[in-house]
Amino acid sequence: MPMKRLEETDITGLRAALQVREAQLSAEVESAVAAERARASEGREVDAGVVDLESALRIADIRRDEVELSAIHAALTRMDRGTYGRCLSCGTHIPIERLRAEPTASLCRVCQGRAEEGHGHPQLAP
Numbered sequence: 001m002p003m004k005r006l007e008e009t010d011i012t013g014l015r016a017a018l019q020v021r022e023a024q025l026s027a028e029v030e031s032a033v034a035a036e037r038a039r040a041s042e043g044r045e046v047d048a049g050v051v052d053l054e055s056a057l058r059i060a061d062i063r064r065d066e067v068e069l070s071a072i073h074a075a076l077t078r079m080d081r082g083t084y085g086r087c088l089s090c091g092t093h094i095p096i097e098r099l100r101a102e103p104t105a106s107l108c109r110v111c112q113g114r115a116e117e118g119h120g121h122p123q124l125a126p
């Protein structure tokens with residue numbers, strides 16, 4: 001069974017979806033950063049060594065959004081370069097079903113599985 005290549009219309013649809021998500025995330029990060037800044041400036045009396053849990057969670061949210069944003073930017077760049085939809089590791093065509101479910105996917109399922117396996121067993125520092 002020959003692997004179906006991505007159609008231009010597939011890319012157009014995925015690009016639109018990525019851009020919507022990008023705008024959403026950018027707005028989210030922007031307002032979270034603003035809220036965090038306001039909080040930091042009014043909380044001067046708090047001991048600097050005390051990590052405010054709510055603040056830590058919000059910062060974790062911002063980080064996660066930023067990671068997703070950079071994945072989106074990378075995907076949009078690959079679309080511009082015409083390399084979108086190909087596995088970065090082995091060069092195989094990533095199935096459109098996978099890209100629809102996860103438009104930022106940069107690895108095929110095999111390579112993704114291998115990458116996750118690696119992350120699943122982190123080397124412990126001595």
Ligand SMILES: [Zn+2]
Nearest residue numbers: 087090108111
């Ligand atoms: Zn691969």
